[in-house]
Amino acid sequence: MVNVALEEIGRGTAEIIDIERIEKLVTKYYEDGTTYTVKAGFDPTAPDLHLGHTVLLQKLATFQKFGGRVQFLIGDFTAMIGDPTGKSATRKVLTKEDIVKNITSYTEQAFKILDESKTTIVYNNDWLEKLGADGMLQLASNLTVARMLERDDFSKRYASNTPIAVSEFMYPLLQGYDSVHLRSDIEIGGTDQKFNLLMGRQLQKAYEIKKQQAVLMMPILEGLDGVNKMSKSLGNYIGVTEEPKNIYGKLLSISDELMWRYYELLSEKSLNEIAQLKEDVASRTVHPKTAKENLALEITTRFYNEELATLAKEEFNSVFKAKKLPTDMAEFEMEDGIWICQALVDAGLEPSTSQARRDVKQNAVSIDQEKISDDKLNLTMGEYIIQVGKKRFAKLKVV
RNA sequence: GGUGGGUUACUCAAGUGGCCAACGAGGGCGGAUUGUAAAUCCGCUGACUACGUCUUCGAAGGUUCGAAUCCUUCACCCACCA
Numbered sequence: 001m002v003n004v005a006l007e008e009i010g011r012g013t014a015e016i017i018d019i020e021r022i023e024k025l026v027t028k029y030y031e032d033g034t035t036y037t038v039k040a041g042f043d044p045t046a047p048d049l050h051l052g053h054t055v056l057l058q059k060l061a062t063f064q065k066f067g068g069r070v071q072f073l074i075g076d077f078t079a080m081i082g083d084p085t086g087k088s089a090t091r092k093v094l095t096k097e098d099i100v101k102n103i104t105s106y107t108e109q110a111f112k113i114l115d116e117s118k119t120t121i122v123y124n125n126d127w128l129e130k131l132g133a134d135g136m137l138q139l140a141s142n143l144t145v146a147r148m149l150e151r152d153d154f155s156k157r158y159a160s161n162t163p164i165a166v167s168e169f170m171y172p173l174l175q176g177y178d179s180v181h182l183r184s185d186i187e188i189g190g191t192d193q194k195f196n197l198l199m200g201r202q203l204q205k206a207y208e209i210k211k212q213q214a215v216l217m218m219p220i221l222e223g224l225d226g227v228n229k230m231s232k233s234l235g236n237y238i239g240v241t242e243e244p245k246n247i248y249g250k251l252l253s254i255s256d257e258l259m260w261r262y263y264e265l266l267s268e269k270s271l272n273e274i275a276q277l278k279e280d281v282a283s284r285t286v287h288p289k290t291a292k293e294n295l296a297l298e299i300t301t302r303f304y305n306e307e308l309a310t311l312a313k314e315e316f317n318s319v320f321k322a323k324k325l326p327t328d329m330a331e332f333e334m335e336d337g338i339w340i341c342q343a344l345v346d347a348g349l350e351p352s353t354s355q356a357r358r359d360v361k362q363n364a365v366s367i368d369q370e371k372i373s374d375d376k377l378n379l380t381m382g383e384y385i386i387q388v389g390k391k392r393f394a395k396l397k398v399v
Numbered sequence: 400g401g402u403g404g405g406u407u408a409c410u411c412a413a414g415u416g417g418c419c420a421a422c423g424a425g426g427g428c429g430g431a432u433u434g435u436a437a438a439u440c441c442g443c444u445g446a447c448u449a450c451g452u453c454u455u456c457g458a459a460g461g462u463u464c465g466a467a468u469c470c471u472u473c474a475c476c477c478a479c480c481a
Contacts, residue, residue, distance in 0.1 A: 225426090226437090235427095249435075252434090252435070252436080253435060253436070254436070255436050255437050256434095256436055256437065257436090257437075258437095259436085287434075288434075288436075289434045289436075290434095292434085292436075316435090319435090320435050321434090321435090339448060342448080352445085352446065352447085353446085353447070353448075353449095354445080354446060354447070354449090355428085355443090355444085357448090357449085358428090358429085358442095358443055358444080359428080359429065359443085361442095361443090362428090362429050362430060362442065362443065363429080363430065364428085364429045364430075375448090376448075378448095388428095388429090389428075389429060389430095390429095390435060391435080
C-alpha cells in the first residue's frame with residue numbers, strides 16, 4: 001500500500017529533494033494514522049485558475065489521499081513584492097477587498113480538485129506583517145548576496161543588465177519563512193520555484209526546526225502554444241471556469257506532441273495506460289485525434305460532469321466537423337441599413353471597422369453561411385447569422 | 400554626486416530632415432490544405448463609410464516649407480566611476 005502511494009506521489013514529478021522524508025511520513029501514516037502537512041503557496045493576484053495550476057493541485061489531492069493535510073497558503077503579503085519573474089518589476093497594488101474577492105473565487109475553484117476537509121487555508125500576511133524590521137533583518141542575515149545571485153533568473157538578469165530590485169531578494173526569504181512558521185513537512189511547487197523551495201529548507205534549519213521540509217517539484221505545464229508556460233498574460237491558457245465547450249475545444253486544438261505532455265501531467269490514466277495508448281497511436285491502431293478527444297473529454301468532465309462534457313463534444317463536432325452553427329450565439333439588434341463593418345464591431349466580433357474591412361476583403365466573413373466580399377454592404381431588415389473566421393459567431397436582428 | 404548610453408507599434412528591433420503609418424523578425428488574425436493538430440504556402444496586422452483624411456516613434460516646447468530624425472527642458476531606464 002505504501003508503495004502504491006509513493007508511486008502515485010512520484011508520478012510526473014520533475015524533482016524530489018529528500019524523498020526519504022516523504023517515504024517516512026507516508027509509512028508512518030499507514031502504521032498509526034499520523035498525518036503530515038503539505039504546503040503549497042498561491043499568489044492571490046490572479047483569481048483565475050488554469051490547467052497549469054491544476055497540475056499542482058492534483059498533486060496536493062494525491063497527498064490528501066495518503067495522509068497529507070494541505071496548507072493552502074495565500075501569499076497575500078508576498079504578492080505585494082511580486083515574485084522575481086524578470087518581467088515587469090512594478091506591480092499593481094491590491095486592495096484588501098480585491099484580495100478577499102480573489103481568494104474566494106480562488107478557493108472555490110481549487111476545491112473542485114482538493115478535498116476541503118483536509119485543507120487549511122492560511123495567509124502569510126498574518127505572520128509576516130508582525131515580523132517587523134528587526135525580524136526582517138534577522139531573516140535577511142541568513143542569506144548572502146552571492147548565494148542569492150546563484151539563483152538562475154537573478155544571475156541572468158544581472159548578467160544582462162536587467163534591473164533587480166532589492167525587495168525582490170526578500171521574496172524567497174519570506175516564502176522560506178512561511179515554511180518556518182508553518183513547520184511544513186513537505187512543500188510542493190513548480191520547477192521554477194526550486195530556489196524558493198530550497199530556501200524553506202535552509203531557513204527551517206537556521207531557525208532550528210528539527211526536520212526540514214521535503215521538496216517536490218512539478219514540471220511547468222506548457223500553454224496551448226506548446227512553447228511558453230501556461231499563463232493568463234500570454235493568453236495560452238485553459239481556465240477551469242471556462243465553459244465546457246471552450247475547455248474541450250481548446251484541448252482539441254493542441255498539437256499532438258503537446259497532447260502527450262498533457263496526458264502525463266493532467267490525466268488520471270496510469271502511466272502504463274498512457275504508454276500503451278502512445279504505442280497504439282504510433283502503430284496507427286488508434287487515430288491521434290481519438291486520443292485527443294478522450295483527453296479533452298476527461299479534463300472537461302473533471303470540471304463539470306460527463307453529461308456536459310459529452311454535450312460539449314457533440315457541439316464541437318457539429319460546429320466544426322459538420323460546419324453547423326453553434327447552439328448558443330450572442331444576439332444583437334441593429335438598425336436598418338447598418339454597414340456590415342460597423343455591425344461586426346458592434347457585435348464584438350471585430351475590434352475596429354478597419355479590421356472588419358480587411359477581414360471582409362480576405363473572405364473571412366460570412367452571412368448565413370455565405371462568404372461575402374463586399375466591404376461596403378449595408379444590411380437590410382431581417383435576421384442574419386454572421387461569422388468571422390472559424391470561431392466567431394453572432395446572431396443579428398436588423399429592424 | 401560625476402561621465403557616457405538609451406526610451407520606436409503586442410514584443411524584439413531598423414530607421415539620424417522629405418522616398419515614413421514607419422525595414423525586418425516573432426507573435427496574432429485570416430485564407431488554402433487538414434484531424435479547428437503539427438508542418439507548409441499565401442495574405443493582412445494604427446484609426447476613420449476610406450484611392451483621401453486624422454493621430455502615432457518617452458513628455459512638453461522650439462527650429463524648418465517639411466521632424467521618429469535637429470535644438471531646449473523634463474521624466475524614466477541602463478552602464479561605468481565615486
